[in-house]
Amino acid sequence: MPETHELSQTAHDRLRAEFEQLTTVGRVDIARKIEAARELGDLSENGDYHAAKDEQGKMETRIAQLSALLNNCRIVEAGDGTRVAVGSVITVAHDGDPDDVETYLVGSIEERHDGLDVISPASPMGAAIIGASVGDTVSFESPAGGTLAVQIVSLEQ
Numbered sequence: 001m002p003e004t005h006e007l008s009q010t011a012h013d014r015l016r017a018e019f020e021q022l023t024t025v026g027r028v029d030i031a032r033k034i035e036a037a038r039e040l041g042d043l044s045e046n047g048d049y050h051a052a053k054d055e056q057g058k059m060e061t062r063i064a065q066l067s068a069l070l071n072n073c074r075i076v077e078a079g080d081g082t083r084v085a086v087g088s089v090i091t092v093a094h095d096g097d098p099d100d101v102e103t104y105l106v107g108s109i110e111e112r113h114d115g116l117d118v119i120s121p122a123s124p125m126g127a128a129i130i131g132a133s134v135g136d137t138v139s140f141e142s143p144a145g146g147t148l149a150v151q152i153v154s155l156e157q
Contacts, residue, residue, distance in 0.1 A: 095137065095149030106130070
């Protein structure tokens with residue numbers, strides 16, 4: 001069964017628009033590029049043709065990725081600003097070092113913005129911080145082994 005991705009309405013709308021653009025205008029543009037390159041002659045030594053086909057492959061891969069994501073997503077509402085939820089921007093201090101702070105966006109990698117690192121709600125840290133409030137310290141098992149703890153320093157929706 002495919003994994004269900006949680007997306008904000010904003011991210012869903014952005015991804016839907018990208019999907020529509022790629023499946024309409026994008027496909028027409030790449031077909032024109034391929035046709036123009038074919039007219040240049042011998043395809044085995046035609047750099048334009050190979051570049052256009054490579055571009056087409058990358059575009060079709062992105063279309064498939066977007067289709068799977070959009071077909072297996074759940075739109076989540078923004079949190080109330082008092083508890084960590086999908087779409088929250090949080091700053092955490094690593095336990096034992098209050099000067100070692102990092103800021104993350106909680107959600108799908110497709111939610112990324114403003115150069116923030118993303119924490120998946122399904123990751124060990126992500127699962128531990130969902131529902132936490134500013135000032136809470138949460139512990140989780142590190143993928144490398146051992147228990148880590150972080151304190152929620154700030155929270156934005």
